[in-house]
Amino acid sequence: MTSTAGQQRARFAALDPLLPPPPPLPPGDPVEAGGAAGTIAHVRFASGSWQRLWSPARLQILSAILPLDAGAGMSALLSAWRERIALADTAPDSSCTVTWPSRDVVVARALLDHGLAPQLALAVRAPAKGAAHTVSGVTVRDSTHGDLEEITDLRFEELRYTSFVGHGVVRPGAKALLAEEVRRGLHFGGRVWIAEEEGVTVGMVTGGKRSPVSGDALAGRLPPGEWGYLGTLAVTAAARSRGIGRALTAVAHDELFSPSLRGTFVSYNPTNPLSPVFWHRQGYRPLWTTWAVSPAAALR
The missing domain is CATH 3.40.630 (Aminopeptidase)
Known part of the structure; x- marks a missing residue:
C-alpha cells in the first residue's frame, strides 16, 4: 500500500x-x-x-x-x-x-x-425491525404474478417523476423494459410488497438481501456481510401524504430483518423534493454520494 x-x-x-x-x-x-x-x-x-x-x-x-x-x-x-x-x-x-x-x-x-x-x-440504516404503521383502509401484502401490470404502471410513474428530478430517462420502449424487469424479478423470487385500498393498488416497494461481492456494484461501498435493501418505492400521486410509503417500508423492514443483518440500504436522488426527507425519517443517512x-x- x-x-x-x-x-x-x-x-x-x-x-x-x-x-x-x-x-x-x-x-x-x-x-x-x-x-x-x-x-x-x-x-x-x-x-x-x-x-x-x-x-x-x-x-x-x-x-x-x-x-x-x-x-x-x-x-x-x-x-x-x-x-x-x-x-x-x-x-x-x-x-x-x-x-x-x-x-x-x-x-x-x-x-x-x-x-x-x-x-x-x-444511504444506510441500522438493522432493526420496522416500527408498525398502518393506514386506515389500506392493506399491505406480498405481490403475486397477477400484480404485474399494476407494479409496472407504478414503476413507470416513478421513472417519469425521477426523469424530472434525478437520473431517470424515459426512453422509447421504457414501459416494456420495466415490465420485463418486474416479470424477471417476480420469477426469480424478488420481493415486492403492494399497498391496496378497496382493491386498488396505490403503492409498492421492492426489496431483498445482498452481500457485497468482489467485482459487483457494492464492493468497496458497504462492509462485508448480509444487507437488506429497498429498491423502488412508489405511491400514486392521489394517495401520497397519507403514510402509505411509511406503511410499506415498515413491512419491508420487518420481513427483511434477521439477527445477522448488517443493516439495510437504499438509493435516492438528493434533489428529489420527496425522497431525502422520507428516507431520513425512516432512519437512513447518506453514506456515499454520486x-x-x-x-x-x-x-x-
Whole structure:
C-alpha cells in the first residue's frame, strides 16, 4: 500500500465507521495531478438496455486516491480531467461522475466548485425491525404474478417523476423494459410488497438481501456481510401524504430483518423534493454520494 493510499484508508475510517477500506483503483485511463492519482473508466450502455433508463448512454467514471489535502487534490484531479474532456468526444447523452463518501465535505466543496452536482445517494440504516404503521383502509401484502401490470404502471410513474428530478430517462420502449424487469424479478423470487385500498393498488416497494461481492456494484461501498435493501418505492400521486410509503417500508423492514443483518440500504436522488426527507425519517443517512456533470457543462 502506498503512503497516499494508506492516508486515504485512515481518512475514510475517521470520516465514517461504516466506510469499508477503499479498494485499489479500478482499470481505466490513468490521471495524476496535485499529489492525487485516479483512473477514468469509460462505460457505454447498449441501445434499448435496462441501464439506459437510469443513466446516460455514455459515462466517464472517475475513481481517486487523494493526498492529505484532499480538497486540493480532488480539485487538481478534476482540472486534469477537464483537460482530458476537452480533447475527447463530448457526445450528447453522456455524463462524467464521481462517487465519494457523503460526509467528506472538504471534497464536496471541490466537486461543487468544478460544476458537479449530487445525483444519487447510497444511504444506510441500522438493522432493526420496522416500527408498525398502518393506514386506515389500506392493506399491505406480498405481490403475486397477477400484480404485474399494476407494479409496472407504478414503476413507470416513478421513472417519469425521477426523469424530472434525478437520473431517470424515459426512453422509447421504457414501459416494456420495466415490465420485463418486474416479470424477471417476480420469477426469480424478488420481493415486492403492494399497498391496496378497496382493491386498488396505490403503492409498492421492492426489496431483498445482498452481500457485497468482489467485482459487483457494492464492493468497496458497504462492509462485508448480509444487507437488506429497498429498491423502488412508489405511491400514486392521489394517495401520497397519507403514510402509505411509511406503511410499506415498515413491512419491508420487518420481513427483511434477521439477527445477522448488517443493516439495510437504499438509493435516492438528493434533489428529489420527496425522497431525502422520507428516507431520513425512516432512519437512513447518506453514506456515499454520486456527483455528476455533463461533458459540455464541464467545459464551460
